[in-house]
Amino acid sequence: MGKDKSIFNKKIIPLRTNIDYIDSQILSLLAQRQVQVEEVVKLKKKHHIPVYHPAREEDLLSKLRAQACKANLDPNFMEDLYRVILRQSRVKQTDQMEHKGIRPDAKILIIGGGGQMGRFFASLFQKSGYDLRILTEEDWDNAKNLCKNIDLCLICVPIEKTEDIIEQIAVFLDPETILADLTSIKTRPLEKMLESHPGPVTGLHPLFGPTAGSLDKQIIVVTPGRNSDHCQWLVEQLTLWGAVIVQSSAREHDEIMEIVQALRHFATFSFGQFLYEKHARIERTLEFSSPIYRLEFGMVGRLFAQDSGLYSEIIFATKERRRLLKDYIASLSEHLEMLEANDKHLFIKKFDQIAQWFGPFSEQAMRESTFLIDKLIERF
Amino acid sequence: MGKDKSIFNKKIIPLRTNIDYIDSQILSLLAQRQVQVEEVVKLKKKHHIPVYHPAREEDLLSKLRAQACKANLDPNFMEDLYRVILRQSRVKQTDQMEHKGIRPDAKILIIGGGGQMGRFFASLFQKSGYDLRILTEEDWDNAKNLCKNIDLCLICVPIEKTEDIIEQIAVFLDPETILADLTSIKTRPLEKMLESHPGPVTGLHPLFGPTAGSLDKQIIVVTPGRNSDHCQWLVEQLTLWGAVIVQSSAREHDEIMEIVQALRHFATFSFGQFLYEKHARIERTLEFSSPIYRLEFGMVGRLFAQDSGLYSEIIFATKERRRLLKDYIASLSEHLEMLEANDKHLFIKKFDQIAQWFGPFSEQAMRESTFLIDKLIERF
Numbered sequence: 001m002g003k004d005k006s007i008f009n010k011k012i013i014p015l016r017t018n019i020d021y022i023d024s025q026i027l028s029l030l031a032q033r034q035v036q037v038e039e040v041v042k043l044k045k046k047h048h049i050p051v052y053h054p055a056r057e058e059d060l061l062s063k064l065r066a067q068a069c070k071a072n073l074d075p076n077f078m079e080d081l082y083r084v085i086l087r088q089s090r091v092k093q094t095d096q097m098e099h100k101g102i103r104p105d106a107k108i109l110i111i112g113g114g115g116q117m118g119r120f121f122a123s124l125f126q127k128s129g130y131d132l133r134i135l136t137e138e139d140w141d142n143a144k145n146l147c148k149n150i151d152l153c154l155i156c157v158p159i160e161k162t163e164d165i166i167e168q169i170a171v172f173l174d175p176e177t178i179l180a181d182l183t184s185i186k187t188r189p190l191e192k193m194l195e196s197h198p199g200p201v202t203g204l205h206p207l208f209g210p211t212a213g214s215l216d217k218q219i220i221v222v223t224p225g226r227n228s229d230h231c232q233w234l235v236e237q238l239t240l241w242g243a244v245i246v247q248s249s250a251r252e253h254d255e256i257m258e259i260v261q262a263l264r265h266f267a268t269f270s271f272g273q274f275l276y277e278k279h280a281r282i283e284r285t286l287e288f289s290s291p292i293y294r295l296e297f298g299m300v301g302r303l304f305a306q307d308s309g310l311y312s313e314i315i316f317a318t319k320e321r322r323r324l325l326k327d328y329i330a331s332l333s334e335h336l337e338m339l340e341a342n343d344k345h346l347f348i349k350k351f352d353q354i355a356q357w358f359g360p361f362s363e364q365a366m367r368e369s370t371f372l373i374d375k376l377i378e379r380f
Numbered sequence: 381m382g383k384d385k386s387i388f389n390k391k392i393i394p395l396r397t398n399i400d401y402i403d404s405q406i407l408s409l410l411a412q413r414q415v416q417v418e419e420v421v422k423l424k425k426k427h428h429i430p431v432y433h434p435a436r437e438e439d440l441l442s443k444l445r446a447q448a449c450k451a452n453l454d455p456n457f458m459e460d461l462y463r464v465i466l467r468q469s470r471v472k473q474t475d476q477m478e479h480k481g482i483r484p485d486a487k488i489l490i491i492g493g494g495g496q497m498g499r500f501f502a503s504l505f506q507k508s509g510y511d512l513r514i515l516t517e518e519d520w521d522n523a524k525n526l527c528k529n530i531d532l533c534l535i536c537v538p539i540e541k542t543e544d545i546i547e548q549i550a551v552f553l554d555p556e557t558i559l560a561d562l563t564s565i566k567t568r569p570l571e572k573m574l575e576s577h578p579g580p581v582t583g584l585h586p587l588f589g590p591t592a593g594s595l596d597k598q599i600i601v602v603t604p605g606r607n608s609d610h611c612q613w614l615v616e617q618l619t620l621w622g623a624v625i626v627q628s629s630a631r632e633h634d635e636i637m638e639i640v641q642a643l644r645h646f647a648t649f650s651f652g653q654f655l656y657e658k659h660a661r662i663e664r665t666l667e668f669s670s671p672i673y674r675l676e677f678g679m680v681g682r683l684f685a686q687d688s689g690l691y692s693e694i695i696f697a698t699k700e701r702r703r704l705l706k707d708y709i710a711s712l713s714e715h716l717e718m719l720e721a722n723d724k725h726l727f728i729k730k731f732d733q734i735a736q737w738f739g740p741f742s743e744q745a746m747r748e749s750t751f752l753i754d755k756l757i758e759r760f
Contacts, residue, residue, distance in 0.1 A: 004427055005427070007427070008423065008424075008427040008429060011423055012420065012423055015416055015419050015420050015423070016420075016436075018416045019413060019416050019417070019420075020440075020443075022409050022412055022413045022416065023413070023440070023444060023462075024447060025409055026406055026409050026410070026413075027444065027447050027448065027451055027453070027458070028451065029402050029405055029406050029409070030406070030451075030453055030458075030461075031451040031452060031453055032402055033399060033402045033403070033406075034452070034453060036395055036398045036399050036402065037399070039395050040392065040395050040396075040399075043388060043391055043392055043395070044388075046388075047384055047385070047387070047388040049388060056396075060400075060403070063400075064403060064407065067404060067407050068407065071407055071408065071410075071411040072411060072414070073407070073410055073411055073414060074468065077464070077468045078407070078410075080464050081410075081461060081464050081465065082403075084457070084460050084461050084464060085461065088454065088457040207668065207669070207670040207673075208670050218670070219667075219668065219669070219670060221668060246667050246668060248668070252664075253668070256661075256664065256665050256668050257668070259655070259658070259660050259665060260665060260668055260669060260673050263654070264673065264676060264677075266715075267647070267651055268676075269727075269730075269731065269734075270711070270712050270715060271647055272734045272738070273711060273715075273730060273734055274643075274707075274708050274711045274712075275639070275734075276733070276734045276737050276738075277711055278639070278704075278707075280639050281636075282738070282741050283741075284632075284636065285636050285639060285640060287599075287626050288587065288599065288601060288626060288628070288633070288636050288637070288640055289587070289599070289640060290587040290588050290598070290599060292679075293587075293640050293644065294748075295675075295679070295748075295749070295752065296644060296648075296679055297644075297745070298744075298745035298748050298749045299672075299675070299676055299679075299745075299749060300745070301738055301741045301742045301744070301745025301746070302742065302745045302746050302749045304731070304734055304735040304738045304742045305735070305738075305742035305743055305745065305746040306746075308727070308728045308731035308732050308735065309728060311727075311731060312724040312727045312728050312731070313724075315727065316719075316722055316724050316727065319722075322719045322720075322722065324658075325715075325719050326716060326719055326720070327654075327658075328654050329712050329713055329715065329716055329719075331650070331653060331654045331657055332650050332654075332709050332712055332713075333709055333712075333713060335646075335650060335653075335705075335709065336706060336709055339696075339702045339705050339706055339709075340702075340706070342696055342699075342702065344692040344693075344696050347649075347688070347691075347692045347695065347696065348688045348689060348692050350649075350653060351649065351684070351688035351691060351692070352688050353656070354649075354652045354653055354655075354656045354684055355684040355685070355688065357656050358652070358656075358662070358681055358684045358685075361662050361663075361681045362681045362682065362684045362685035363685055364678075364681070365677070365678035365679070365680070365681025365682045365685065366681070366682050366685040366686075368674070368675075368678050369675070369678045369679060369682045372675065372752050
C-alpha cells in the first residue's frame, strides 16, 4: 500500500501541474475580461447607459450553454459559473456608475444620519456629489439652520420616533423641500408628513438592512404622498444606484408588511422560543441536518443575531399587526383537535387545499430553494 | 439622443467581441481542465484513492486567491468561482467513482424497490455491480424465493407499513442476511427488526429526498442494531458513494427528528394554512420581498409542492411527535397575553434570552444565510 501510494503520488504530480497551469491561464483571461468590462463601463458612463442589461446577459448565457455542449461541458455548470462572473462584472460596473448624481447640486438633510441606515444613505449621497448635512439628536438646537434651502429632508429615525420628528422638523422646511421618510410602516408617517408639510412628500421603505453594502437589485417601496413630479429625481437617483422601485399605496404597503415582516418574524421568534423551552441541542441537531433543514434552522438563528429592539418595533408597530398575530395563534390552536384525534385524513385534506391555493408558486419555490440548497452543499 | 445611442452601439461592439472571444477561450480551458480531471479520476480509481481531497482544494483556493490579488481581481470572486468549478469536478469524479462496489458479488433485495427512494438506491447498487433483486407489492407470492441466499435485505416502504413488512419478510431470511431499513423513524422499526430477525441488523435514515440525484455530501444516519461488524461493508459502500455517515442511537435519532422533521414541517404547514385563511396575495407580496423573505416564503411554498401523504406520515408518525406539536401550540398561545398587553419589554427580554441561548450559532447562521442571499440576488 505504501509503495502503491508513492506510485500514485508520482503519477498525479504532472496532472496537478497541468491543472494548475490551466487555472493560471483562466485567471489571466478573467483579468483581461475585467479590463474589457472597465472599458464598457467608461463608455456607458459617457453615454448615460444603465449598467444592467438583462437581454445581453441572457444572450451571452445561452450562447455559452450551446458552446459548452459542443465542448462536452455541462451547460448548467457553465451557466452557474457565468452567473458568478456576470454578477462580479455588474458589481464592478455599479461601483463605478453609482457615484453619478442626478442632481449633484441638491442640498440634502438626513435626520438620524448617525444610525446605520442613515449612514448608509448618507454615504451614497455623498459619493454622488450631493451637498449633504446630517442632523443627529444632539443637533436639534441647530435644526432650523440646517433646514435652510434644502431640497430634500430625509427622515431616518426609529419607527416610534418618526411621527414626532416629522412634526418637529416640518416647521423649519421651505414649501419646496421634499419631505421623505424611510420608516418600515407607511400609512401613519405619510399622513403625518402630509399634515405637517404643505410641499412635496413621499414615503420610502428600503426592504433591506444597512449591511447590504450596495443598492444593487435591492427593493425600495415608494408610497407617493404629494407632488410626485417634484420627487421624481429622487426616485431616479435610487434607480441609478441599482435599486428596484416598487410603487404602492401606503395602505397596501402596510397590509403586505403585516405578513412579510410582523407575521414572519413573529413565527420565527416563536419557533426559537420553543426550541429554547425544549432545550433542543442545536449543535447535535445540525449534524443530523440535510441542507434544507440547515437553511431553515439558519433562518431562525439569524433572527436572534439581530437587534431585539428593532424586532420589537417591527412586531408591535401597529394594533393591526398585533391583531394579525393573535389570529395566527388562534389558527394554530385549531389544529389541536386534529393532533389530538390523530386525524391524518384531515391533515391531508387541508394540505391539498393549501397546495392548490399556492398553485404554480409552489413549483417555483421548489426550483428556487433547490438551487439554493445546491449552493449550500457546494459551500459547506 | 438617437445619434448618441448609435455612436454608443458602434463603440461597444468591438468590446463585446473581445469579451466573447475571452469567454470562448475560458470555455476551452475549462474543457481542457475537465480532461485532466478525468485523468486524475482514472488514477484515483486504479489506486483506490477517495475523490474528495479537502486539503488539495483549500490549497488550490488559497493559491488562486493570492494570484487573484496580483492580477487585480477580487479574491472572494475568484474563490466563489472556483467553488463552482471544484464542485463540478467533484461531481464528475464521484459519478465515475461511485460505481465501484465494495462487495460487488453481494446479493441484495430491496423491498419496495418500486417507490422513488427504492429506485434511487436500486440504481446505485446496480451501477456498482451488485446482484440486485426488487420486491414490489405484487411479488409477495415470490418473496420466499427472492430472499434465498441474499446478503442484504433493505426495507424501503412507507412508515406505516414498515413494521408489518419487517415481520413478514424476516421469516424468509437466512441468519447471516443483513436486515436494514430506510424509515425516517428508527426506534420501533429497529426493535421490530431485532425481534423478528436473529442476524445482523442496522437502521438507516437518508436525510434527503429521492430527487437528490447523487449521494455527494448527503447525510445518512446509521442506528446500529446487532452485529455491526457484519454491516460494515454497507456503511463503507454508502461512504464511497459520497454520503456522510452520522452514528446515533435510535432513541436519540427519533428525539432529534421530532424537531428536525415533525416540528419544522408542522410549523411550515401552519404558516401556509394561515396565509390561505387570510387570502394573502402571494404574487404581489413577492414584489415587496427582500431576498431573505423570498427565501423564507419559498420554504413554505416548497412544502406544498410535495406529497401530502408523506408529510402526514412524518407529522403523525408517533404519539411523541403529536405531543410535541401540542406543546408547540401551547407555547405560542402563551404569547397571546404579551400581544394583548402590547408588552414590548417582555418581548425584548424573551428575545435576548433566546439569543443568548443560541450563542455563536446565531452568528454562524447569519453568515451562512447571508451567503445564500447573495446567491439568490445573483440568480434572480
